Amino acid sequence: MVEKIKTLYEDKSINISQEVKMVLDIANKLRGTYKAEDYQDVIIPMIIIRRFECALEETKDKVVERFKKDNETPDKILKRISGFDFYNTSEFDLKKLEESPDTIAKDFDFYLKSFSQNIRTILFDLDFFDQIKKLDNANKLLLIIKDFARLDLSPKTVDPIRMGYIFEDVLRRYSENVNAGDHYTPREVVRCLVNVLLAEGSEDIYEPGKIIKVGDFACGTGGMISTTYDFIHRHNNSAKIYMYGQEILDKSYAVCVANMLIKGQDSRNIQQKNTLKYDAFPDDEFRFVIMNPPFGTPWSGDKAETGTSDFVKNDAYPDDEGKPVKGKKMGRFTHKVGKDGPEMTMTPTSGDAQLLFMQHALYKLNKKNGRAAIITNGSPLFSGGTSSGESQIRRWLLENDLVEAIIGFPDQLFYNTGISIYAFILSYNKRPERQGKVQFINATSFYQKMRKSMGNKRNELSDEHIKKITELYASFEENEYSKIFPNEEFMYQEFSVYQPMQRNYQISEERIQNIIDSNVLSNYYDPDKLEELGLLDPIPAKEKKELDKFQLHEPLFEELIKILRSNIDDTVYKEPKLFENKLFSLFKDFNLYPEEKTEKAGINKTKKYLKDKISFALSKIDKTAVIQTKRDGSAEIDKSTKDTELIPMSEEPSKYFEREVKPFVPDYIPVFEENLTGRNMSIKTGAEFPFTRYFYEYQAPEKSDVLINEFKEVSKELTSLMKEFDV
Structure with a gap:
């Protein structure tokens, strides 16, 4: 195309x-x-x-x-x-x-x-x-x-068409300020995105009398869908183009409805409803969706609109009263974890709903040939850890091959923010060359300075910049501004990397003091928490139970420390069994758990505590110590040495470890701890789009002799200036 x-x-x-x-x-x-x-x-x-x-x-x-x-x-x-x-x-x-x-x-x-x-x-x-x-x-x-x-x-x-231009031009003039920018996207940015959307996969829009539905579910005053309408109409003036939108703000909604009426559109296709709670058009699918969802809008917590969290977390349909129906999922935010894993409702951090809007856009697209352009800030590209909702949403996008391209725009392009902006180009009809791949387009240097700033907007795209971005996208070739990667490049597996359990053991003042200072036994006795709980009046039942436990354990903990201090010596044990036997002999018949039903049960629990907690707290890593092993003879891992490595799925893990880990930790033990079954589900496969990393160019620092000469010149100028002020 x-x-x-x-x-x-x-x-x-x-x-x-x-x-x-x-x-x-x-x-x-x-x-x-x-x-x-x-x-x-x-x-x-x-x-x-x-x-x-x-x-x-x-x-x-x-x-x-x-x-x-x-x-x-x-x-x-x-x-x-x-x-x-x-x-x-x-x-x-x-x-x-x-x-x-x-x-x-x-x-x-x-x-x-x-x-x-x-x-x-x-x-x-x-x-x-x-x-x-x-x-x-x-x-x-x-x-x-x-x-x-x-x-x-x-x-x-x-x-x-002309009336729409007049209305939008006046609206733009009175919306290009810091406050109004929340619902107004610069027209040249919209034109750029429409160009990209129509650059391929849009052959059907030329058919005579073609019915085309365009949606924006955070539509503000309707500028994005209006621009899309105008551009498609210029390609095919016989097409029947219907614009749909959802907007929650009163004034923005009112202007948008007026805009649609002025254009002769059905005003009922603009609904004042919260997109995160309601699908205002449940019976409609869309050929194109173009959106600029609000950045940093909370969907849960005190600052979110009442009820939004229930709709999102339950992925719920509304009942006749507009309340969420629990148990039956709509399917907007619920997807499989991996290709064969269980279904999970995927939600980003509660303070930013951008990826929820993106999922809604894909939910509303025609699954045969729907295409979308979604504007975001940098957060949806890389925020969140491996198992986070953000990471799993990106993983779902990639595993279902929905991302065609991500375009990085220059900063200071929008009216209400100076930060860099990105656009996701999403599609259900990738052309064959794009399948299984994602294109990065670096347009951060494509701008011209404005003669007069408007809010934070100091830069703008020229017609030539729009043409260049469109050509970079449509040509689908690698060059200075365009990089193409397999989907697997952005998916990764999180491996835990441990070292074998090799420790020496000693009863010394330093190690005893470490037990007290580091609070490693805080689950048994925590003096700070004890003081905090003692100040509660009245005290809830749960906290009262914890207070009673700490008060019961306090004298026993002090006695434990006293016994250890009275047995300080210089002996260092490099084999754990010998040290455990020493501890057992020191604390023979000692009961740290008088709350247990029987004395014997308390003593047995004490022995386990001495072995699992006290012994470890009195140890240090020692590569000359005995390597501790499991029953099957494999090395026991030292959990305190845990590190993580994020390995792209495009790379063989063994080769990665050989290159990146072995030179520094020769005895490393890699463990992939993902478990997608049962209650204790553990997700260790994630995804991110580290856009700037792929376009970073190293710039060598100035040579020292050049810097010294510059410093000397500045020093001379300062000396000269100071002489002028001498009395």
């Missing part, structure tokens, strides 16, 4: 400069009453009102006439008469409102409340009714209404 789909740039043939200039001129009249960043509170709702008013102009009288005859006329009938999914039953319009300046605030309020419920909801969500009084008190309401009444936004002169 590289030959067929060329890079799509901003459509320069659609000139919206006149309309946008008029809107900006009106906005400037708000100066003094509003701060510049708050102009949008008036301008965006007024554009919506004027567009809807212009659209209804031809059928308005018929709607008003029908409503006068029967003010209980069903909503569906009024919409059918208006010819749109909205209507207004008032005789007022912005032009007529000018005729009654003394009652303009009251009349304007009545006019707005005469819109259909869906439009009233938008205006309420935008808090626009609160602005009417503010504008009226500042004597600016009539002025703003007069100016907007002269703005021609009729569908006859401004088609939906």
Whole structure:
């Protein structure tokens, strides 16, 4: 598809400069009453009102006439008469409102409340009714209404595509600041991702009358799906493109609904629902999903929306009351651990829901040919240990061959963050050359400086940068900016590496003091915890039980230390059995566990404690000591020497150990401790995408003589400057 789909740039043939200039001129009249960043509170709702008013102009009288005859006329009938999914039953319009300046605030309020419920909801969500009084008190309401009444936004002169450009351009101008950036993705980034999505695997979008569903389940104001719509429409203007979205924030949702109505879309396809709790479109699958989920949004804990955790942890469907149905899993977040392991609900750390949104996107894609572009920060690439939810989600993505590419964008590209951003390109229809592989595209140096910063945004992608990124993706070749790896490169096995148990044993003051200072016997007696528990008033039953245990053990522990100190000597034992026998003789008939049912049971438990805990606490690693063995003759491992090695599944473990471990630990004992059965499941296979590692270039430090010369020059300059200030 590289030959067929060329890079799509901003459509320069659609000139919206006149309309946008008029809107900006009106906005400037708000100066003094509003701060510049708050102009949008008036301008965006007024554009919506004027567009809807212009659209209804031809059928308005018929709607008003029908409503006068029967003010209980069903909503569906009024919409059918208006010819749109909205209507207004008032005789007022912005032009007529000018005729009654003394009652303009009251009349304007009545006019707005005469819109259909869906439009009233938008205006309420935008808090626009609160602005009417503010504008009226500042004597600016009539002025703003007069100016907007002269703005021609009729569908006859401004088609939906052009209107969408006007609306999004104005929205962009008033959203490009630190606070609004949460729900606005730079347009050039969206265009870049749409180019990549359409660069291959999209042949079917050219079919006449093709039905194409595009989804964004963290849609903000709808800019990403709108851009996707515009680009596909330019390829195939006969295609029936339907946009769907979910958004939780009131104002963002309201603007998005207005945006869809302005474009002639069905506003019911935009739902104000929490994506982590609800699938708003359970019967729909999508050809394309494009999303910029919020970074660092908690899905569990005090800061998460109530109920979200229950839905996610149980991967639950909602019941008729919107509550999670436990026991029946939806399948969004539940996948097999490995290809043949048990199913597990895979959740990332509670403070960041990005990988939950990504799983939802894949859940909603058409499983035959669905494609997605998901923007993330660096966290989803590498956060979490081997068995963590993040690691297992990445493992699932790779084992199911869903990742086509990861693109690294430059920093300072977004309005509300200066950090580097990445995009996952996901697909259910990889072309043959891509199957079993992941492409990394390093576009971190692809940017041009902006003439004026906007929040944290100081860089932007040019058309040439977008073209370059698209070509790097579509050509699927390795070069300076593109690396291609087998999926196994990013999956790894976590091996535990031990040394044989070789220790010497001695009763010395140093080792006894180590027992006390290091609290190695804290499960038996912990003086700090004892003091802490003693301060609780009242004390819960569980803590009271622990307090009683420590109080019972305190004198026995002190007696144990006393006996050890009275038997200090210089003898070093290199064979554990001899030292154990010495301990048994010192503590013959000593009972550390008087709480046991019988004296004999307490003494037997004491002997085990002496062997397993006290003996080990009085030992040190000694490579000249006897290697302790199991019954089968194999070496006993020393758990205190445990280290871990993460070995890529693309490499043979034995070769890795020979190269990376043996030169430093000749007697290493590798153990792969994964267990995917039973209650004590232990996951030791994980995945990560260490993107920057593969593009890192070593830069040698400056030579010392160069640095010395630079230092001398600076020193001379300082000396010269200081002389100028001498009195």
